[in-house]
Amino acid sequence: MGPVELLHMSVFSQSFSPCGRFLAAGNNYGEIAVFSLSAALSPDATALSQKPVLTFTAHEGPVFSLLSTDCHLLSAGNGEISCWSWSELIKKNVKPLWTKRPNYKSSLEIPEINSMAINSRDNSLVFGGGDNNVHVLDLEHGVFKSVLQGHSDYVHCVSVRDREAEILSGGEDGAVRVWDSRTGQCVHCIEVHKYESCARPQYGKWISCLTTDSDWMLCGGGPSLSLWHLRSLSPTSVFPLTGCQRQTTFYQDMILAVGEGPAVSHCLLGGEVKAQIPCTPQSLNTLQLNTNSTEHRVLTVGGSSDHIDVFTNLSYRTFSFSF
Amino acid sequence: MSSDALKKRKPKVLRTEGGTPETKRGRGEGDHQDVRVYSEEVELDARDPEQDFLQYKESCESLATLMSEIQELKANGAKDGCAEVEQRRMQSCIHFMNLKKLNRLAHMRLKRGRDQTHEAKQRVDVLHLQLQNLLYEVMHLQKEISKCLEFKSKHEEIDLVPEEEFYQEAPQDISRPQLTKNDPHQLTLARLDWELEQRKRLAEKYMESQTTREKIQKSIEVKKEHLTSLQPGLNAIMQASIPVQEYLSMPFEQAQIQTEVARHLPPPLYVLFVQANAYGQACDKNLCVSISGDVEEAKALSKPPEDSQDDESDSDAEEEQEKTKRRRPTTGGQLDDKRREMLKRHPLSLCLDLKCKDGSILHLHFYYLMNLNIMTVKTKVSTSTDLNTVISAGDLLKSDTLLSCLYTSDQGQETPNPANRYQFDKVGIVCFADYVEDLGHPYMWVQSLGGLHFPKDPSEGVRVGSSLCASHMETTMKLLRGRLLSRLALHKQFASLEHSIIPVSSECQQLFPAKTISRLARWTQSTLQDYMELPYTRHVTDAGLATETDLYFMSVVERGTAHLQAAVVLSPRYPEVSPLFSLSLSWKGERSGRTDDNLRAMESEVNVFKNELQGPRPGRQLLTNQFSRLCVCLDVYLETEGQDDSVEGPREFPREKMCLRTVRGPNRLKPFKYNHPQGFFSHR
DSSP states (O other): OOOHHHTTEEEEEEOOOOSSSSSEEEEEESSEEEHHHHHSSSTTOOOGGGSOOOEEEOOOOOOOOEEEOOSSEEESSSSSSSEEEHHHTTTTOOOOOOOEEOOOOOSSSSOEEEEEEETTTTTTEEEETTOOOOEEEEETEEEEEEEEEEOSEEEEEEEEEEEEEEEEEEEETTTEEEEEEETEEEEEEGGGSSSSSHHHHHHHHTTEEHHHHEEEEEEEESSSSSEEETTTTTTEEEOOOSSSSEEEEEEEEEOOOOOESEEEEEEETOOOEEEEOOOSSSBBEEEOOOOOOOOTOEEEEOOOEEEEEEEEEEEOOOEEEEE | OOOHHHHHHHHHHHHHHHHHHHHHHHHHHHHHHHHHHHHHHOOOOOOOOOHHHHHHHHHHHHHHHHHHHHHHHHHHHHOTHHHHHHHHHHHHHHHHHHHHHHHHHHHHHHHHHHHHHHHHHHHHHHHHHHHHHHHHHHHHHHHHHHHHHOOOOGGGGOOOHHHHHHHHSSHHHHOOOOHTTTTTTHHHHHHHHHHHHHHHHHHHHHHHHHHHHHHHHHHHHHHHHHHHHHHHHHHHHHHHHHHHHHHHTTHHHHHHHHHHHTTTSOHHHHHHHHHHHHHHHHHTTEEEEEEEEEEEHHHHHSSSSOOOOHHHHHHHHHHHHHHHHHOOOOHHHHHHHHHHHHHHBBBHHHHHHHTTTTSSSEEEEEEEETTTEEEEEEEEEEEEOOOOOOOOTTTTOOOHHHHHSTTOOOOSOOSSSHHHHHHHHHTTTGGGGGGHHHOOOOOOHHHHHTTOOOSSSTTTTTOOHHHHHHHHHHHHHHHHHHHHHHHHHHHHHHHHHHTTTTOOOGGGGGGGOOOOOOEEEEEEEEEEHHHHHHHGGGHHHHOOOOTSSSSEEEEEETTTTEEEEEEEEEEETTOOOEEEEEEEEEESSEETTTOOOOHHHHHHHHHHHHGEEEEETTTTTTHHHHHHHHHHHHHHHHHHSSOOTTTTOOSOOOOSSEESSOBBTTTTTTEEEEETTEEEEEOO
């Protein structure tokens, strides 16, 4: 990888290993790099420990999504999903356990997969992407169980509400659709851009981030990032963040959001922006909190750079991994 | 008592008798005396000393008795003139006379005895002398004998033919077997005779050969003269044939002169000369090697073997220091002289002309800095067409940047010889780069071509001299030629870019859609300073991709109200290292590749996916193709932007490009990839 390629690298996805000691990150060249958190956080860490312990090309196109299950790493490339064993990756064996591709109709361009989520209720993988549909893959049998059709443009993000057996998906068409995972029917359709408090016509209407926590949902993109109450299907607070947000997460009584702009935004549930912590990439694509291991509890963010910023404390950047 | 008195008187007597004053007085008297003495002597012979001794005793006794009688008489009162006393006095007188005679005789006897002893002694001495002589003679003879015994004949050193051979070969009259068989002396003599005979014969033969040799030599001389008489004629022919040679491009004559001059080249240049010539003959007919410079000076230089300059400069430097202490004002000039001396070039330089197919020539002048032991190169380009019209291309063919970074990070600013550092310290040279313009650039590859090796990395294999040169020759020549061609190609491209024309060759037509609306509006040269001040290039400088050796350009691509600024970093190693674009779009506000993901995607479209844009090898159309793609991408960017349907009125940029999807992925990238036969745009 030459310096020019590094200069134009973007990190799209991250996932921590089940043990919490490793971080996998996917970039726009289809590569997945595995970093060792334990080495980088140890007192005798050197510059070398901020480099990946393993880099391999997983897919042809960009790796837009990474997801870890109990012992596997799932990666989404151009229209295909590959499964890697974490224990093998740590031993630096890079052979996918399997690669699956849903049955796409279009042949001109292979649709990308933008987002994946695990539905632990029936051990299935929910993912959505460029074919405007949300697919459900049964991880037990390895078959594509169902296709949830309804979006009129490509799907940016999916989320699963375990308790309610609901799947949520946000798309380029500006709609957040709520699906019943058992029947595959669309239960609700929220067109966020039609709510005046959220709409930002100068950006557009797409929904690029979607997160749920019990009865609450966070969504944003073209419209402002907003917190929704799902039972009443109404926005409770709108966050005054500039730029479109690409990934958010609930953290304790806060909301962390990344998107356009070189900062991680800390927001309070009430709608105030508490802090914006600067980081290396000029725009951010992904944010991950490591909850798998108490000793390596860190926040990592990646974006339009070959650097992945690591925050041991939420209020400042500690160091950066780099490809 | 009386004997003592006698003895005292005795010398007086002797004196009166044999004293010299009497003999001197007169000879006549002496004769008379002699007769008398002689008589006494004769008497002496007759007398017996024993008797004399007895007589003496008697006389003495009778004297004593007479004395005692006189004593008695006197005592008895006799008078002085008394007869008795007188008688007795008479008798004693006689006795005295007798005693005197005896004394004289005794003396004479003593003298005689002495004489006799002396005589005998002399005889003994003579005999002794004789004995000594004889003994010496004996010794000498013995020595002679031993010498003779030790004598070595010369013939012993002569290697004689063995006996059997001698009997076989020598004629009878020399060998005389009947004589020599039993007598080894004769045998040796005969053999020596034979040897002499043989040697005489050989000497004769030698003389004969000598004469024939001389004859042959003479004939050779004659032939030589003949040949030298041919020389002027041949020269004339050669001279006459030069135009023909030139016409047929067979420079035999020139090559000959060159090799003659090449002998005076310093070793590194000579290595380069030989290797370049060899390479030119074997692989590259368009490589022309020539030597320029003052041959006479070089000859003068090469005559005394080059003594180590270091020692001299060492002491000089010390002197220098002393002088600086004493006379401050003049030191500047002296240091200047020292510096000039230090940086002195060898009077001869080597000129390599690399001809390219299009008629342009790269002139490389190689110099050798004698005291620094490094080589430098100066370059010049001559082209078939006039190239001065292009403003932005000024630096492209400049001598000091043309060959910069021919190999990675070889900028030719610092001297590659680590020893030079210390030499510079002595004369106060801070940085060699200050002198590069005068002296030429000491690129690493130049040192390699000259067979000079300055190891930096211990893992490097150590090769010096011709093998080092040979190992670098081919690649370097290819690189040089490639560099020149790429620079000329760039030059052409700049010429059209300045006129806002982006040339696209027929091979590359398929890379771009037929219709492109965005146009290049401006193409100007810039500097590193200006480049670094741009807000949208910080990531490039931070990544260390913009260095002093690179060339910088600013360009603007326009379509309607949209202006796309592109800052371009052009590496000296173009097209090996591709130009790097940084973009900034001013359209409905400013956005740059740092903040806008789509502009960033456009940057990577030209910077990262350059391999598609290189066109026919070796990819010299890269720059213009990058611009073409930039225009296409700007079209796509503008046409797919602004889906906001709420704004009324016609769109500024109607959608003309065929796109499968306008956005894709989490960061909503636009489709910048053109698919050739179908003519639609898709995502990467």
